[in-house]
Amino acid sequence: MESERPAEISLSRDEGPLGETAETKIAAAEAELVARARTSPEAFGRLYEAHYSRILNYIYRRTLSAETAEELTSNTFFKALRSLGTYRK
Numbered sequence: 001m002e003s004e005r006p007a008e009i010s011l012s013r014d015e016g017p018l019g020e021t022a023e024t025k026i027a028a029a030e031a032e033l034v035a036r037a038r039t040s041p042e043a044f045g046r047l048y049e050a051h052y053s054r055i056l057n058y059i060y061r062r063t064l065s066a067e068t069a070e071e072l073t074s075n076t077f078f079k080a081l082r083s084l085g086t087y088r089k
Contacts, residue, residue, distance in 0.1 A: 033047060052077070059072045
């Protein structure tokens with residue numbers, strides 16, 4: 001079974017041998033994970049785990065309601081899951 005984990009990424013700001021920065025590598029790994037999430041629940045779970053708390057906290061700061069923030073975060077991920085088929089880089 002193939003691993004769902006993207007390649008390890010260096011977080012330094014130095015450019016790699018092909019002029020890639022850490023941000024470029026991270027963006028490429030994220031895009032790869034999104035592409036895999038179209039057919040792999042495990043890959044979507046990794047996206048969920050990576051972004052859930054940041055989205056929840058953002059919404060909570062705007063609404064000041066934990067219940068509303070949890071509901072809107074859930075809706076956000078549900079919409080993301082439904083829209084994976086139309087995602088383009």
